[in-house]
Amino acid sequence: MIFDCDGVLVDSEPLYIRVLLRLLQSYGATLTFQECWEMFVGKTSRDVNDYLKEQGLTAPDHWNKDFHEQSNALLEKEVQPVSGIQQVLKHLANAKIPICVGSNGHPVTVRMSLERTGLLPWFGDNVFTATDVGIPKPAPDLFLHGAKMAGISPEHCVVIEDSATGLKAAASAGMRCFAYTPEIIPAPANFFGAHPFQTMATLPNLFGLVPA
Incomplete structure (x- = not known):
């Protein structure tokens, strides 16, 4: 399972x-929070x-550095x-289902x-980003890399995503997606065939997982 x-x-x-x-508003953008989110x-x-x-706005060359800082x-x-993600990871560990992170x-x-939230130990070295493959989602490369590192074929992988970018990447990778x-x-405008769910507590039930 790729998160x-x-x-x-x-x-x-x-x-x-x-x-x-x-930052964008300081450069002259007139976006609302929801517009920026979407x-x-x-x-x-x-x-x-x-x-x-596209908007004809000028930002300093170091805007990306400012954003990250x-x-x-x-x-x-x-x-x-x-909320609820720790319980999901416990269910997966009990079921001995391999997991990894695939992030832009x-x-x-x-x-x-992951370290600040106490989640890093669940994944160890299985944390992959677009830097590892040289191209970000919505390209499927990152998810395919995660599958390859686990030795599992794409059709046997499941992706858990929240953005249209990631949902499209999962679809392109030929992976089942939630x-x-x-x-x-705000929900994505296009689910690209993914199955939506609203609370992490319901996710294990979707796979028939129960506590060991």
Whole structure:
């Protein structure tokens, strides 16, 4: 089972969007929080640069560095695990189902978030980011890399995602996918065939898993 990190394992997406929105508004953007969320959750700095160019907005060359510094500072203070995720990981461990992380996030930030929330020991070295494959989601490469590292064929993998970017990547990889869509978060406009669920507590039941 392959987990996205931000928004699936750690409740970091609102923190990222708060920082990004503040920076974009300082460059002259007129986005609301929800618009910023819908445009950039699961995306990369390249997507932000494309938006700035399309809107005719100018940002300092170091904006990405500012974003990471401010985001990391906020994560250090406020990041929490997604509600119910510890129980999901316990179920999977009891069932001896291999797991890994497949994230578009910066490798240092991803591992820091997992460590701060106490989730890193569940994954150990099985934490993969777009840096490992050279291309971010929605390309399928990252998920295919996770499957290859586990020695499991893509059709026997399951992805847990929360963004359209990740859902599309899972579909392109030929993997079954479940979309985490908590009520308080805007749902993706396209699920790409993924099965939506609203609480982590329901996820083990979808696979018929019970505590050992």
